[in-house]
Amino acid sequence: xxxxxxxxxxxxxxxxxxxxxxxxxxxxxxxxxxxxxxxxxxxxxxxxxxxxxxxxxxxxxxxxxxxxxxxxxxxxxxxxxxxxxxxxxxxxxxxxxxxxxxxxxxxxxxxxxxxxxxxxxxxxxxxxxxxxxxxxxxxxxxxxxxxxxxxxxxxxxxxxxxxxxxxxxxxxxxxxxxxxxxxxxxxxxxxxxxxxxxxxxxxxxxxxxxxxxxxxxxxxxxxxxxxxxxxxxxxxxxxxxxxxxxxxxxxxxxxxxxxxxxxxxxxxxxxxxxxxxxxxxxxxxxxxxxxxxxxxxxxxxxxxxxxxxxxxxxxxxxxxx
Amino acid sequence: xxxxxxxxxxxxxxxxxxxxxxxxxxxxxxxxxxxxxxxxxxxxxxxxxxxxxxxxxxxxxxxxxxxxxxxxxxxxxxxxxxxxxxxxxxxxxxxxxxxxxxxxxxxxxxxxxxx
Amino acid sequence: xxxxxxxxxxxxxxxxxxxxxxxxxxxxxxxxxxxxxxxxxxxxxxxxxxxxxxxxxxxxxxxxxxxxxxxxxxxxxxxxxxxxxxxxxxxxxxxxxxxxxxxxxxxxxxxxxxxxxxxxxxxxxxxxxxxxxxxxxxxxxxxxxxxxxxxxxxxxxxxxxxxxxxxxxxxxxxxxxxxxxxxxxxxxxxxxxxxxxxxxxxxxxxxxxxxxxxxxxxxxxxxxxxxxxxxxxxxxxxxxxxxxxxxxxxxxxxxxxxxxxxxxxxxxxxxxxxxxxxxxxxxxxxxxxxxxxxxxxxxxxxxxxxxxxxxxxxxxxxxxxxxxxxxxxxxxxxxxxxxxxxxxxxxxxxxxxxxxxxxxxxxxxxxxxxxxxxxxxxxxxxxxxxxx
Numbered sequence: 001x002x003x004x005x006x007x008x009x010x011x012x013x014x015x016x017x018x019x020x021x022x023x024x025x026x027x028x029x030x031x032x033x034x035x036x037x038x039x040x041x042x043x044x045x046x047x048x049x050x051x052x053x054x055x056x057x058x059x060x061x062x063x064x065x066x067x068x069x070x071x072x073x074x075x076x077x078x079x080x081x082x083x084x085x086x087x088x089x090x091x092x093x094x095x096x097x098x099x100x101x102x103x104x105x106x107x108x109x110x111x112x113x114x115x116x117x118x119x120x121x122x123x124x125x126x127x128x129x130x131x132x133x134x135x136x137x138x139x140x141x142x143x144x145x146x147x148x149x150x151x152x153x154x155x156x157x158x159x160x161x162x163x164x165x166x167x168x169x170x171x172x173x174x175x176x177x178x179x180x181x182x183x184x185x186x187x188x189x190x191x192x193x194x195x196x197x198x199x200x201x202x203x204x205x206x207x208x209x210x211x212x213x214x215x216x217x218x219x220x221x222x223x224x225x226x227x228x229x230x231x232x233x234x235x236x237x238x239x240x241x242x243x244x245x246x247x248x249x250x251x252x253x254x255x256x257x258x259x260x261x262x263x264x265x266x267x268x269x270x271x272x273x274x275x276x277x278x279x280x281x282x283x284x285x286x287x288x289x290x291x292x293x294x295x296x297x298x299x300x301x302x303x304x305x306x307x308x309x310x311x312x313x314x315x316x317x318x319x320x321x
Numbered sequence: 322x323x324x325x326x327x328x329x330x331x332x333x334x335x336x337x338x339x340x341x342x343x344x345x346x347x348x349x350x351x352x353x354x355x356x357x358x359x360x361x362x363x364x365x366x367x368x369x370x371x372x373x374x375x376x377x378x379x380x381x382x383x384x385x386x387x388x389x390x391x392x393x394x395x396x397x398x399x400x401x402x403x404x405x406x407x408x409x410x411x412x413x414x415x416x417x418x419x420x421x422x423x424x425x426x427x428x429x430x431x432x433x434x435x436x
Numbered sequence: 437x438x439x440x441x442x443x444x445x446x447x448x449x450x451x452x453x454x455x456x457x458x459x460x461x462x463x464x465x466x467x468x469x470x471x472x473x474x475x476x477x478x479x480x481x482x483x484x485x486x487x488x489x490x491x492x493x494x495x496x497x498x499x500x501x502x503x504x505x506x507x508x509x510x511x512x513x514x515x516x517x518x519x520x521x522x523x524x525x526x527x528x529x530x531x532x533x534x535x536x537x538x539x540x541x542x543x544x545x546x547x548x549x550x551x552x553x554x555x556x557x558x559x560x561x562x563x564x565x566x567x568x569x570x571x572x573x574x575x576x577x578x579x580x581x582x583x584x585x586x587x588x589x590x591x592x593x594x595x596x597x598x599x600x601x602x603x604x605x606x607x608x609x610x611x612x613x614x615x616x617x618x619x620x621x622x623x624x625x626x627x628x629x630x631x632x633x634x635x636x637x638x639x640x641x642x643x644x645x646x647x648x649x650x651x652x653x654x655x656x657x658x659x660x661x662x663x664x665x666x667x668x669x670x671x672x673x674x675x676x677x678x679x680x681x682x683x684x685x686x687x688x689x690x691x692x693x694x695x696x697x698x699x700x701x702x703x704x705x706x707x708x709x710x711x712x713x714x715x716x717x718x719x720x721x722x723x724x725x726x727x728x729x730x731x732x733x734x735x736x737x738x739x740x741x742x743x744x745x746x747x748x749x750x751x752x753x754x755x756x757x758x759x760x761x762x763x764x765x766x767x768x769x770x771x772x773x774x775x776x777x778x779x780x781x782x783x784x785x786x787x788x789x790x791x792x793x794x795x796x797x798x799x800x801x802x803x804x805x806x807x808x809x810x811x812x813x814x815x816x817x818x819x820x821x822x823x824x
Binding site: 005006007008009010013015016017018019020021022023024025026029032036056058059060061062063064066199232233234235236237 | 340342345364367379388390397400401
């Protein structure tokens with residue numbers, strides 16, 4: 001069913017105004033879209049991180065849905081407990097109020113630090129156990145809440161507080177972990193990635209996930225203008241370019257079947273994405289041309305692999321090569 | 322909200338009224354204020370969906386202006402508007418813009434509810 | 437009506453859990469807790485209990501899932517030992533501070549390194565300031581009784597704190613003893629239904645759990661938690677009274693064994709109390725005025741009651757099955773000495789014993805009383821049972 005914003009506009013945002021996220025925060029847009037797409041009652045958990053901090057400064061909470069934060073590495077484990085409690089209380093007829101008659105959805109959220117790194121074990125365990133929940137990673141590619149330190153999701157070359165672009169070392173030296181693929185390898189019913197600027201894609205995926213019983217994983221590339229060193233109003237444009245440059249392909253894996261959701265019409269070089277972000281400015285300097293080429297080769301290789309998995313024809317190649 | 326003593330607060334740090342952040346004003350963060358030209362606006366509702374601060378009103382499937390008590394002035398709405406109906410205006414020139422009576426009322430109501 | 441069963445400590449814990457029938461249990465295997473969960477998993481597999489059993493991938497996730505399930509509104513239990521609880525550490529504090537009445541049998545085992553699977557109290561003693569109530573058991577009967585009482589203590593509206601029921605690994609967990617158990621319906625009526633305070637699953641009232649609490653509110657919430665621990669004392673006493681009516685077995689913050697006229701009193705907790713009682717019996721037969729105080733409740737620490745019970749003594753020897761590694765002594769010693777300070781002229785010394793499952797026998801216990809009789813006290817702890 002197609003998403004119609006006019007119809008949706010009758011719904012109240014489940015994220016109330018008055019939260020303390022930065023002006024132009026890309027991640028909170030992502031979360032707002034996720035919750036806007038869910039029609040059913042929903043209970044959410046959060047890993048420690050920017051959004052957890054920004055939305056629940058006591059005595060104020062921006063969450064119009066039941067919400068729990070416990071610690072950094074355990075959003076998935078906490079939600080396992082909530083879901084198990086629901087199953088147990090439901091079968092015993094002990095759910096409070098009207099809750100017993102409702103089909104409640106469970107969504108666990110975490111940033112890339114809380115998902116790729118410190119929370120990875122809890123996520124992997126929860127997915128393996130088959131809890132009926134959606135895990136959503138809002139991936140802004142570094143530990144933004146603690147001051148922009150590198151994470152397992154930070155792309156090669158990016159300058160962060162702990163992988164600065166120095167005189168000798170040009171930013172992060174390792175490539176990022178491909179978490180979406182790792183989650184697909186868990187062989188769970190639904191795995192997808194999206195971005196908040198592609199709101200129709202994102203919300204359709206969430207709605208699809210809500211219709212599927214069992215563990216689901218959605219990885220959302222969402223920008224942090226502070227960490228990416230771009231402008232707040234560019235929060236959505238910058239993730240749009242991540243899709244166009246094929247850095248962040250839109251795809252889904254449903255019951256083991258890979259599907260590409262969007263194929264850019266032309267080969268947009270990765271530097272177009274990097275140009276918007278000063279965390280990559282050193283990579284664009286002539287002396288680091290070899291690095292840029294290496295990064296481009298990596299993106300091309302991953303894209304070709306994805307096309308193969310999705311049963312797609314090879315796409316357009318770089319013009320000069 | 323007046324700061325309560327430990328005997329009066331709900332235990333365990335729970336916040337019992339989810340969504341009460343409405344009481345907290347973030348409108349003062351703004352440097353630039355978005356102003357919509359409703360004559361140009363096509364009510365596509367993208368700005369309503371993509372506003373990180375849930376600070377755009379929707380009424381009868383139409384974009385119905387801004388919650389200036391909470392809008393932080395990020396400029397995303399101006400950037401993504403497909404018909405250039407939104408303009409960012411320096412706050413110092415805000416006299417040209419009518420006050421957000423609805424936003425003021427919403428905060429008053431939320432605070433009343435909290436009591 | 438109660439019946440008598442031959443049960444190990446783990447089986448006694450599992451039997452209590454079967455009768456409690458928690459809504460959710462989350463657990464991860466660790467020696468010597470494992471057999472408790474084996475037996476409980478049988479109950480789940482056979483449909484004897486309605487419990488959702490979450491077999492997590494770590495103890496960190498076990499406690500995290502317990503917090504989530506408890507916040508959701510469920511009655512929740514887990515069980516662990518040693519390294520397992522060490523991995524839970526972060527979440528132990530959170531469970532207590534979020535005021536979730538989780539009950540956890542903790543089968544005491546030494547902490548690494550070197551790795552060791554046998555009993556000492558370094559695991560639970562390290563967690564003494566996490567905000568959990570701690571009950572210690574001398575035998576398998578007490579394991580059963582304390583687990584049942586723990587649920588009612590934890591869920592009391594004036595308390596709402598988690599409880600760990602500590603019992604000695606292998607010494608109790610794997611030893612079959614005679615255990616009197618209550619009827620299922622008696623346990624059910626005793627603990628009553630659990631009604632959660634503003635649970636997450638109450639969709640009509642969306643509550644935010646675990647917000648960011650800064651300089652302006654954190655202190656108030658910690659003050660509330662401290663008050664809850666203070667409120668525990670009368671609740672533990674009241675629950676023990678109700679339990680005595682049901683079972684005929686009496687419980688208090690501690691047990692006194694010939695202490696009232698004793699000149700020299702030993703303080704210990706856990707299974708070693710049985711050995712200490714045998715030593716007291718022998719010395720009493722020889723005409724010596726010695727006694728034993730066996731602590732059951734270590735958190736909340738029963739300082740006032742201890743002052744009343746100990747201050748008449750000439751000498752007090754405190755037995756610790758965990759070393760503070762602080763160059764002074766163990767945790768029980770530090771707290772007993774602090775409690776009686778200013779209230780008693782008794783000399784107090786400390787004995788570290790039984791680390792990593794090292795046995796302590798009656799002669800060793802008697803040698804502790806002999807030290808007191810000889811006026812042998814020291815500022816730093818004695819190590820008893822270690823090869824020099």
